Amino acid sequence: MNLNIALLPGDGVGPEVLAQAVKCLQAVEETFNHHFVYKEAPVGAIAIQKKGNPLPDNTLKLCKEADAVLFGAIGDPKYDNDPNAKVRPEQGLLKLRKELGLFANIRPVLAHPALFDRSPLKKEIISGTDFVIYRELTGGIYFGEKKLNEEGTVASDLCEYSEEEISRIAHLAFKAAKSRKKKLTLVDKANVLESSRLWRKVVAKIGESYPEVTLDFLFVDNAAMQIILNPSQFDVILTENMFGDIISDEGSVIGGSIGLLASASVGEENALFEPIHGSFPQGAGKDIANPIASILSAAMLLEHFNLSEEAVAIKKAVDKALKKGIVTPDLKAKSQYGTNQVGDFIAHNIVDIEDDFNMNDENIDLGKSTII
Ligand SMILES: NC(=O)c1ccc[n+]([C@@H]2O[C@H](COP(=O)([O-])OP(=O)(O)OC[C@H]3O[C@@H](n4cnc5c(N)ncnc54)[C@H](O)[C@@H]3O)[C@@H](O)[C@H]2O)c1
Numbered sequence: 001m002n003l004n005i006a007l008l009p010g011d012g013v014g015p016e017v018l019a020q021a022v023k024c025l026q027a028v029e030e031t032f033n034h035h036f037v038y039k040e041a042p043v044g045a046i047a048i049q050k051k052g053n054p055l056p057d058n059t060l061k062l063c064k065e066a067d068a069v070l071f072g073a074i075g076d077p078k079y080d081n082d083p084n085a086k087v088r089p090e091q092g093l094l095k096l097r098k099e100l101g102l103f104a105n106i107r108p109v110l111a112h113p114a115l116f117d118r119s120p121l122k123k124e125i126i127s128g129t130d131f132v133i134y135r136e137l138t139g140g141i142y143f144g145e146k147k148l149n150e151e152g153t154v155a156s157d158l159c160e161y162s163e164e165e166i167s168r169i170a171h172l173a174f175k176a177a178k179s180r181k182k183k184l185t186l187v188d189k190a191n192v193l194e195s196s197r198l199w200r201k202v203v204a205k206i207g208e209s210y211p212e213v214t215l216d217f218l219f220v221d222n223a224a225m226q227i228i229l230n231p232s233q234f235d236v237i238l239t240e241n242m243f244g245d246i247i248s249d250e251g252s253v254i255g256g257s258i259g260l261l262a263s264a265s266v267g268e269e270n271a272l273f274e275p276i277h278g279s280f281p282q283g284a285g286k287d288i289a290n291p292i293a294s295i296l297s298a299a300m301l302l303e304h305f306n307l308s309e310e311a312v313a314i315k316k317a318v319d320k321a322l323k324k325g326i327v328t329p330d331l332k333a334k335s336q337y338g339t340n341q342v343g344d345f346i347a348h349n350i351v352d353i354e355d356d357f358n359m360n361d362e363n364i365d366l367g368k369s370t371i372i
């Protein structure tokens with residue numbers, strides 16, 4: 001298959017982890033005889049520095065023309081620590097999501113047996129965790145009207161959702177649940193928020209068309225607790241933009257590191273793949289960032305184009321790295337392996353899948369396919 005992939009490395013550890021994902025895609029090209037063309041463009045703080053704009057026109061154009069976008073991370077403490085900054089790296093990512101129409105952000109959460117002892121949660125609690133968060137990505141409080149009065153003393157952010165915005169992601173989430181464990185949990189705050197009551201109404205109605213899927217509802221405060229008390233109860237979690245952002249970072253505690261959690265953002269016409277973590281500025285340039293979230297995002301990219309065997313080859317190689325302890329320091333204190341070495345090991349094991357390590361599709365511990 002021929003694919004044009006836009007690469008947006010961004011800031012902090014973004015370029016380092018993205019480079020490992022590209023190595024893995026190149027290994028897939030070599031092994032499975034595909035041809036991917038990569039074109040790179042700036043986004044985030046680096047784009048502000050170079051072009052005065054966190055999402056330069058040429059970057060957006062490249063993304064619109066590409067078959068898929070592979071994104072590193074954006075963000076810089078310079079802006080995080082300046083409440084008066086006129087322009088921010090995050091605006092680049094948010095505008096990109098909106099412009100590409102990426103309304104559904106899919107974030108799988110897994111507990112890998114090789115990492116049970118890395119989680120602060122007990123093995124008995126996290127064992128069997130395999131759920132996926134469907135986070136609405138282009139609406140809600142992130143995109144509602146923002147106001148600050150002239151005195152700078154009162155501010156507001158509007159949280160608004162339409163039936164259409166809810167229903168398009170709800171259908172995707174129900175379809176995913178239908179192909180998985182047939183359970184969908186809507187996480188909201190319907191006891192307080194009008195927008196959440198609309199979510200409940202719309203999702204309950206759509207649920208009638210998916211009778212095989214059990215639908216339940218959970219308030220977000222309770223969900224935050226349930227995710228770490230009893231994560232294996234979940235299959236598909238559907239939720240609005242901000243709740244999804246928060247509970248997905250929380251979910252990463254189960255797996256042992258946020259450096260493991262990948263995501264796919266999809267819309268009608270475009271798709272973008274990125275780790276859920278940020279630019280981890282403290283880790284930049286130190287070769288310590290875990291590249292697995294980025295590498296598994298590349299696997300989700302392949303799944304999106306129905307290259308399932310190729311995606312499994314990446315997952316197997318990741319599985320092997322985890323089982324052999326070829327991991328960055330977030331997963332093993334004093335690990336001798338850096339970002340690059342972990343990336344090299346995984347890429348090498350994609351090419352060299354017929355080797356000593358006896359694995360078949362049934363015993364890789366990286367969960368179900370999440371793209372439908
Ligand atoms: N999608 C994105 O690009 C994205 C996502 C989240 C945050 N951000 C931005 O990133 C900047 C830093 O934000 P933050 O510190 O709150 O979140 P962060 O995700 O960058 O880092 C939080 C902590 O998670 C750990 N971590 C993150 N990525 C890791 C990796 N690959 N390997 C090992 N450990 C990792 C580190 O311990 C780090 O201190 C901010 O400017 C924020 O706006 C961007």
Ligand SMILES: CC(C)[C@H](C(=O)O)[C@@H](O)C(=O)O
Nearest residue numbers: 075090093094245276277278
């Ligand atoms: C950087 C920020 C805008 C972004 C978000 O809140 O969506 C990030 O936290 C994420 O999870 O992708």
Ligand SMILES: [Mg+2]
Nearest residue numbers: 245246249276
């Ligand atoms: Mg986030």
